[in-house]
Amino acid sequence: MVAPPDDDMLWARSVSYAYRGSPALTGVSLGVREGEVLVVSGPRGSGKTTLLACLSAQLPPDEGEVWFGGVPVHSLTRLGRERLRREHFGWIDTQPRLVPELTVWENVALPLMLRGIPRRAARTTAREWLERLDVGGEERQRPAALLQAQRQRVTIARALAAGPRVLFADEPTAPLHRADRGQVLRTLTAAARSHGISVILATHDSEAAPMADRTVSLLDGRRVGTIPAADVEGRDTCSVSA
Numbered sequence: 016m017v018a019p020p021d022d023d024m025l026w027a028r029s030v031s032y033a034y035r036g037s038p039a040l041t042g043v044s045l046g047v048r049e050g051e052v053l054v055v056s057g058p059r060g061s062g063k064t065t066l067l068a069c070l071s072a073q074l075p076p077d078e079g080e081v082w083f084g085g086v087p088v089h090s091l092t093r094l095g096r097e098r099l100r101r102e103h104f105g106w107i108d109t110q111p112r113l114v115p116e117l118t119v120w121e122n123v124a125l126p127l128m129l130r131g132i133p134r135r136a137a138r139t140t141a142r143e144w145l146e147r148l149d150v151g152g153e154e155r156q157r158p159a160a161l162l163q164a165q166r167q168r169v170t171i172a173r174a175l176a177a178g179p180r181v182l183f184a185d186e187p188t189a190p191l192h193r194a195d196r197g198q199v200l201r202t203l204t205a206a207a208r209s210h211g212i213s214v215i216l217a218t219h220d221s222e223a224a225p226m227a228d229r230t231v232s233l234l235d236g237r238r239v240g241t242i243p244a245a246d247v248e249g250r251d252t253c254s255v256s257a
């Protein structure tokens with residue numbers, strides 16, 4: 016087993032995955048550094064969701080290795096993978112998945128309370144994140160009363176409030192209007208950067224690339240390229256680990 020590079024917090028080597036014999040991912044390798052925003056792009060069916068699922072310990076790869084820090088994710092038991100996801104990873108889906116019976120702030124506070132954080136402290140943290148995501152005014156509403164873009168902001172607030180080391184976002188802006196997409200992506204990446212959270216963002220959205228440190232492209236389940244950001248929001252060019 017080859018040890019992962021020191022500067023990559025999440026690292027995959029030659030990962031392959033097939034659904035009932037049909038290859039979805041073939042020999043994909045990549046590394047993600049702490050606080051890095053990595054976009055995974057590619058056409059429909061190119062393997063973006065499957066790659067995120069393998070990296071986030073949802074799917075054990077058929078072949079290859081995934082490491083998180085010093086942890087060999089590929090050889091964890093199912094329970095070990097669940098714990099890793101709960102404690103260190105966040106996930107944002109295309110469709111906001113909020114609990115309809117709970118208010119907005121309760122939705123954001125729920126993962127914290129499930130970890131044993133007292134209700135009052137969880138509410139304070141939830142409010143702070145809702146403010147940062149520009150939906151603080153909606154904290155007492157139920158999700159159904161919100162616009163789609165607001166619901167997605169609440170979902171992002173919930174994922175970030177839990178303090179993940181890595182946030183996986185699978186086409187988080189796909190259902191939004193064009194005007195909302197850039198704003199939601201900017202808020203997501205800025206909030207993650209300010210807290211040193213790594214983001215792995217699968218998207219077709221061309222607006223995402225300029226906000227990323229790197230873009231990795233997939234085609235037919237294989238990695239076909241890496242594009243470093245020339246100058247992301249005024250910062251210097253980022254070094255690239257292939």
Ligand SMILES: Nc1ncnc2c1ncn2[C@@H]1O[C@H](COP(=O)(O)OP(=O)(O)OP(=O)(O)O)[C@@H](O)[C@H]1O
Nearest residue numbers: 034037038039057058059060061062063064065066
């Ligand atoms: N649950 C599944 N069962 C069988 N095949 C699947 C399943 N999920 C994905 N696939 C297939 O695996 C391949 C990669 O799919 P994947 O969803 O990872 O790609 P994607 O780039 O995320 O696509 P999209 O942009 O449409 O979400 C595709 O050929 C897809 O049809």
